Amino acid sequence: MAQLILALDFGGTKHTAAVAGRGESAWRGHARAYSPPGANALVDIEVMLRLARQVLGGAQPAAIGVSFGGPTYFGTGLVRRSDHVPGWDNVPLAEMLTAELGAPAAVDNDANAGAIGEHAFGAGQGHAHMLYVTVSTGVGGGWILNNAPWRGVDEMAGEIGHTVIDPDGPRCLCGKNGCVERLASGPFMADDARAVLATQPGRGALLRHLAGGDPQAIDGALLSRAAAEGDEVARDVLRRGARALGIGIGNAANLINPSLAVVGGGVSRAGEIWWSALREAVAETLIAGVRLEVVPAALGDDAPLWGALALGAGLL
Amino acid sequence: MAQLILALDFGGTKHTAAVAGRGESAWRGHARAYSPPGANALVDIEVMLRLARQVLGGAQPAAIGVSFGGPTYFGTGLVRRSDHVPGWDNVPLAEMLTAELGAPAAVDNDANAGAIGEHAFGAGQGHAHMLYVTVSTGVGGGWILNNAPWRGVDEMAGEIGHTVIDPDGPRCLCGKNGCVERLASGPFMADDARAVLATQPGRGALLRHLAGGDPQAIDGALLSRAAAEGDEVARDVLRRGARALGIGIGNAANLINPSLAVVGGGVSRAGEIWWSALREAVAETLIAGVRLEVVPAALGDDAPLWGALALGAGLL
Structure with missing residues (x-):
């Protein structure tokens, strides 16, 4: 019987546990739960241990791979912190999981885990050198x-979201101006759309309508829908975000020259207007002689979970 | 007796050959010559073969390492082209040198050779992961x-000069706007200084004086001298160039997280005004958690020649 690998994905509030046999690429068990309101690190770990025991069904894992939604130290299995949930400062997550579940554990951040997942099981198969970028509430790589x-x-490594592509651009949360994340993430694009609506009353009628008259209701998904239905404000904002991301990806390709960029995250489902602006900006940024294929993530939001499986397999 | 390694550096017009014993870090022989006016690839190769035979003094090299001032294929020993000298398109340089000198040859571009040289013999010793940047007529990495x-x-890889840090900035030779090279290279900074002098007649008296009244006489070295002596136009232009380079280096560090950046090339001798603006921009660009030491090249313009030695040694 194949050794079992337990894969865990700690999202901000959404936690997933899954189990597969060594060498397998389908889940034998898969379970998901959300943090209760006001959760902290210990609560999240309890939630995850319950899910883990559920998918294991009494069996013993041979290894545990973990994706965590925040900075980690792979080398020591430590979580550094979470920007969303309190109590995660310097938590020895690998050690705690090993003590609870009796198997070695490897911990990595979700952007690395996403890259590992797409490389092992998704759009990056066969590419020795690739960049994975996830664009949702932030931009990670x-x-x-x-x-x-x-x-x-x-x-x-991989902080493409905080590469600067416009030093005179708007202020990012990190304190710099014109970071890729400030220009391309979902919440910041929503901010930019609200700013246009506030200052240009004659524009964005469709976007206003879709938001039910409440600009605060605008998010990345609503922008995508409005753009697809023809709203020019939504299109402008999405194109600007995609262009910024494309310059960032093109810059990364000029620096490292991988063969592939895999782009995932909620914003990557924004549709053809966003994708064509992204591809155009990448192509314009690449210097002659540098080639780069740019493709959507194949595993969607599960890329980090698949990466966790590969991280666990790497321990055997 | 130690095996001899022949190191060759094909610059734009300046060619150097040197020889060292395997494991040695001092030259046994060293010779330099300039291309005659109107030279082409074959003429340059003849010049270099003469220098090589001179430093070898009848001895047989065991390996040849080559730095070339333009794009190459290390894997096949091919020069792709030169942007300065005609006749270099797809020249099988490694093969030709092996046929003439009877030893295996490795060929790399001067930015890679500079990185290899600084890593093996210069400021990068002991750093497993580093970026080398050379700033002169262009910006290479x-x-x-x-x-x-x-x-x-x-x-x-390494095309930091053509990463974009200001999409609304001035047009680069590559066709994009706001490349690091367009903002930070010596000739482009001189262009920017001339533009200021032409449009702001009340400024730059010292710079005008040092240029003997002829703005065409301005180059990177003159800008550095004028800045050191207090000229505000020269200082502004140097600071702007250094800031652009610092953002580019900071972006590269956020993406790859090496421990060191070694900065060489003629512009890197521009003095403290330039260096402090560079270091400030790097520090501002690094995201929390990313550290990067930024130091001057230790081998000066000889970094590619030392890299050629290391490339040759790698064949033994």
């Missing part, structure tokens, strides 16, 4: 170089 | 990752 995750000396 | 050169799938 992870590298595969020589068929292995590239983490950097401080395990901080 | 080379990576060392895991103690080895990183070239990318098209052997085009």
Whole structure:
């Protein structure tokens, strides 16, 4: 009987546990739960342990792979912090899981796990060198170089969201101006759309209508829908975000010259207007001689969970 | 007796040959010559072969390492082209040198060779992961990752000069706007200074004086001198160039997280005004958690020649 690998994905509030046999690429069990309101790290770990025991059904895992939605140290299995949930500062997550479940554990951040997942099971199969980018409430990135995750000396590599592409651009949460994340993430694009609606009363009638008259209701998904239905404000904002991301991806390709960029996250489902602006900006940014294929993520929001499976398999 | 390694550096018009014993870090012989006016690839190769035979003094090299000032294919030993000298399109340089000198040859571009040289013999010693940047008539870059050169799938990695940091900035030779090279290279900074002098007649008296009244006489070195002596136009232009380069280096560090950036090339000798603006921009661009040491090249313009030595040694 194949050894079992337990894959865990700690999202901000959404937690998933799944189990597969070694060498398998389908789940034997899969369970998901949401954090209760006001959760903290210990509550989230309890939720996850319950899910883990549920998918294991009494069986013993041989290894545990973990994706965490925040900065981690892969080398020591530590979570550094969470920007969303309190209590995660310097939590020895790998050690705790090993103590509870009796198997070695590997912990990585969700952008790296997404890269590992797409490389092993998704759109990156066969590419030795690739960049994975996830665009949703933030913009994260992870590298595969020589068929292995590239983490950097401080395990901080892949921060494409905080590369600057417009020093005179709007202020990012990180304090700089014109970061890719400030221009391309869902919430910031929604901010930009609200700013247009507030200052240009004659524009965006459809977007206003779809938001039910409440600009606060605008999010990335609503922008995509409005753009698809022809709203020019939504189209402008999505194109601007996609262009910024495309310049960031093109810059990364000029620097490292991988063969592939896999783009996932909620914003990547924004439709053809967004994708064509993205591809155009990448193509314009690549210097002659640098080629780069840009494709959507194949595993959707499950990329980090599949990456967790590959991380666990790497321990065997 | 130690095996001899022949190191060759094909610059735009300046060619250097040197020889060292395997494991040595001092030259046994070193010779330099300039191309005659109107030279082409064959003339340059003849000049270099003469220098090579001179430094070898009748001895037989065991290996040949070559730095070339333009794009190459390390894998096949081919020069792709030169942007300065005609006749270099698809020249099988490694093969030709092997036929003439009877030893295996490795060929790389000067930015990669500079990275290899600084890593093996210069400021990058002891750093497993580093970025080398050279700023002179252009802005080039080379990576060392895991103690080895990183070239990318098209052997085009390191093109930091053509990363975009200001999409609304001035037009670069490559056709894009706001590339690092357009903002930070010596000739482009000179252009920017001339533009200020032409449009702001009350400014830059010292710079005008140092240029002997002829703005065409302004180059990177003159800008540095004028800045050191207090000229505000020269200072502004140098600071702007250094800031652009610093954002580019900071972006690269956020993406790959090496421990060190080594900065060389003529512009890197521009003095403290330039260096402090560079370091400030890098520090502002790094995201929390990413550290990066930024230091001047230790080998000066000889970094590619030392890299050629290391490339040759790698064949033994």
